[in-house]
Amino acid sequence: MQTIGNLKLSDKAVQIHLYEFSNVLRPRGHMKKESIGVDILDRLMGAYESWTDKKYGDNPDTTTLLKLLRRNMEEEMEGAWKEFIDELDIGVDEDMISKDMIKRIQVMANATWDVIASDVLTLLRDQAQSEEMDRSEVVDVVCDAGYMLAHGNDPDAYTYWKNLPPVKRTEIVTSAFPCQTYGW
Numbered sequence: 001m002q003t004i005g006n007l008k009l010s011d012k013a014v015q016i017h018l019y020e021f022s023n024v025l026r027p028r029g030h031m032k033k034e035s036i037g038v039d040i041l042d043r044l045m046g047a048y049e050s051w052t053d054k055k056y057g058d059n060p061d062t063t064t065l066l067k068l069l070r071r072n073m074e075e076e077m078e079g080a081w082k083e084f085i086d087e088l089d090i091g092v093d094e095d096m097i098s099k100d101m102i103k104r105i106q107v108m109a110n111a112t113w114d115v116i117a118s119d120v121l122t123l124l125r126d127q128a129q130s131e132e133m134d135r136s137e138v139v140d141v142v143c144d145a146g147y148m149l150a151h152g153n154d155p156d157a158y159t160y161w162k163n164l165p166p167v168k169r170t171e172i173v174t175s176a177f178p179c180q181t182y183g184w
Contacts, residue, residue, distance in 0.1 A: 040077075044069060095168060105161045106176035108152030112142050113177070115151040121184060132183035139173050 051065050060068065085092065091099050120141055125131050133141070142148060149158045161169055 040073070044073065097164075097168075097172075101157065101160055102172055102175070104154055104157040105172050108148050108154045108157050108161070109139075109142050109173045109176040111153055112148045112151040113138060113182075116141065116147055117182070130183075132181045135174065135177050135180055135182070138177055138182050139170060142177075143169065143173055 047069055048065070051059055051069075052062075053059070059065070120133070121131060124133070148161070149155065152158055161172070164172070
């Protein structure tokens, strides 16, 4: 771990150019293009100083303040990243999955539902249950038991989809089904 001023740096920082590590967080000239860390640090220090100003009596304790600042920073950075990706319009989502791949997975999910829907809905009707399914139930059935591999007609997209984190898999398949309920 390296220290610059009061800032401790982990070895996990990524250098884009082969300059000294300390130059990444203390940019000179064009180095600023590589690091937003300095801007974030300045903003965090300013927020901390504002919230610890003794002129105000409603300041939270230091531990609470640090937790709030961190939560806000993480949420705002996530929102800023999503907006940044949208503004660039380069054909990827905020998780760097190509929009083409997302569309392929959505098509695969819809093709799967087209094949299994009548069997699933008939089974529900025969069991004296509803003839409709909520979107989340449709997503569960479509994602279950390798149906998308068998009926989606895109083994490469299926393999890509299977290797995504479960939350992202569900998110993409859910986006393929815009209605709240599905039925006859």
